[in-house]
Amino acid sequence: MAAAITLAADAPTLSSANTGFMLICSALVLIMTPGLAFFYGGMVRVKSTLNMLMMSFISIGIVTILWVLYGFSLAFGTDSGSLIGWNSDWVGLSNIGLTELWDGYTIPIFVFMVFQMMFAIITPALISGALADRVKFSAWALFVALWATVVYFPVAHWVWGAGGWAFELGVIDFAGGTAVHINAGAAALGVILVIGKRVGFKKDPMRPHSLPLVMLGAGLLWFGWFGFNAGSWLGNDDGVGALMFVNTQVATAAAMLAWLVYEKIRHGAFTTLGAASGAVAGLVAITPSGGAVSPLGAIAVGAIAGVLCAMAVGLKYKFGYDDSLDVVGVHLVGGVVGSLLIGFFASGKGQSDVEGLFYGGGLDQFWKQCAGVFAVLGYSLVVSAILAFLLDKTIGMRVSEDDEVAGIDQAEHAETAYDFSGAGGGAARTTALPTAVTDASKKVDA
Template sequence: MPPGILTLAADKVTLSPANTGFMLICSALVMVMTPALAFFYGGMVRVKSVLNMLMMSFISLGIVTILWVLYGFGLAFGTDKGGFIGWNGDFAGLAHIGLTELWGTSTIPVYVFAVFQLMFAVITPALISGALADRVKFTAWALFIALWVTVVYFPVAHWVWGEGGWLYELKVIDFAGGTAVHINAGAAALGVLLVVGKRIGFKKDPMRPHSLPLVMLGAGLLWFGWFGFNAGSWLGNDDGIGAVAFVNTQVATAAAMLGWLAYEKLRHGSFTTLGAASGAVAGLVAITPACGAVSPLGAIAVGAIAGVLCAMAVNLKYKLGYDDSLDVIGVHLVGGVVGSLLIGFFATGGVQSKAKGLFYGGGFEQLGRQAVGVVCVLLYSLVVSYVLAKVIDLVMGFRVGEDEEVAGIDQAAHAETAYDFTGAGGGTVGRRGPGLGESLTKKVDA
């Protein structure tokens, strides 16, 4: 987020129809990222839990939207209270905001800034869900979202982006969410995993993606929406910085995809579609905090490094024994850490701020600031998320029963299945031998 415009100010600025329209489009692009994430995650799970995986993302659109309007915007971007949290009574319910009241020294209305930030708040808990595929109660997950955004996301967003927030005042650079979104979500995923435990059959049964085309569709839509996520975070493009962020987003994502695929080819002997999709997302994650601080050449370095390191990190779950179903920790936590720390090396001092990284003569100062932000957000989210998950588990149980997990959560929790293999075509095939639906179901659910 651009420095110095995150609270209402008395500076005389005028509303820009161009920037306002641009930011509304960016808000819509970020909103699309949540259903895109649902497709990305949904394609990676087995067929018996596709709908549950989709719903774990979609429910965030409902819960977080209401909480953001009621109090979330005020807690994240209201007047600072001790560096930890914000509050502004006028923001409660968005009830006392003028239609043309501008956000700080920007040229967009407060309402536009609020809805743009809402979309960030929506997708962040949805990111966590990928680590918990196949095994958690939907009601417990919905309760966790409500509690987590209240005590973790809203405060951390204030730390990082709210004027007066302690990481904001420390001048930690996070252009669009490396710490507040990706490290936050990745650390939370690890915290909940420590409570929920492994899937039945982890490291024993095949748990391959049921639809790689869905994964590629989701990754492509995420890539598309991420331009709004990153370029929009400057709240306009009067000075060209939003354009730099847009270019860096494309460049880093391309480099990360190539880096992941190169590592995959050397390590496993193949270029996979899942690797291409995962590498692209790793690059998007890593460039998110850095896209306003580095040059396009720096973006190539950030993306390539993140692609290789994230590809390496996803294998850690098998060595360390934690069941991160869809690699939230390996991609979002590791990618967020890599992107945030590399600012301390590649920041040019000529884009978002004057802060320079080590390779541009800035010494270790900015790297130290970035490290403080990374460690503090990671530890806070990890510990609080673990506590929240533990309390929910003690009160109502966080995990579904063994029979429901083995049979599939879709039918048990949602009374639906993703695919109907018993239609008119199946009956004709069935008279000649095993039906298509039967053979596919056995093959995929294995």
């Protein structure tokens, strides 16, 4: 009886503070998807802006429903063969008590479920940046549903689900370097190898149409990423969540500076696009590693990722794959760098006592990280390419060449991002304009 009393006393109880903290973090992660939409939307040409926004927003709708119906069960249910989970009580979230706690933690299952839902939403949205200008919206929506089901949900179980093979092996992924960024980056590469290049790739200028929009999106991503990273500890009773918060800021700043220095040396200018891309590269790299490294280690992780990702974005021109908005160069490469550097910079004073090579721990953790990184990369690359191939051969993945050249916004959404015809408020003007002005306006319209 005494033992039973002791166990009952040690059992976790619901914490209002941690529950509130995690709900806020969930909202922060959700805002990252609109932030991503703005980031990508500003990087494309005017004629593709709305399509880029919609490719992110449709992920919110599709993945939310799938997560409720069966995604949460597949990712975090009872393990089966170290590859997938399942819990019939979680299908449709129909048999979960409102105050039933997540396994060993002080937050309700519903709170953990909705936090992880936001991760599931943004991961396929990340892929969309590689496919800008040329994919049918209906085909993209179907791809999101299929990819989330056969790629993201299983991989999330491998990495974070109790019994998942990577989890049991000891692969460290604090908040999604493998499950989110490598997963999405490898998928992007697999799809673009199937659907091919944009019309005019390496011939026509395809510059960002709105760098302010890009910077706004990057700022929202940076802001939301604190919830993405710090929230992944599911509380902050031991300070690890605070460490992750600090390292997120530190690594992102270091990566942005490193990217800018690299492009100044390489291209002769500090660009706003470079600052935004460098920040995102740092956010990606610290996502798997931030709970395991010190702030000094976070500076190293960010700086290395900033330079390597800046170098990687040019590979598409060398090898001829059309990664429109550098998803491969930033998310795949950044995720790989951040995950593997754990094997060198893990301090043993954060989320676990694991020490990397530079802290006397040898290469044991590095090899574990390699196993997780390359298994996820290979699986996502191959399965994503197969999905794209099947969709392309059935309903077709690409819009017609004429629609691509004319603009995918008009072809797929019957809208344009900007209406210049009403510039200056002409519709509301009540006084007559001078004849010279109206004549000039007619010439411009013509």
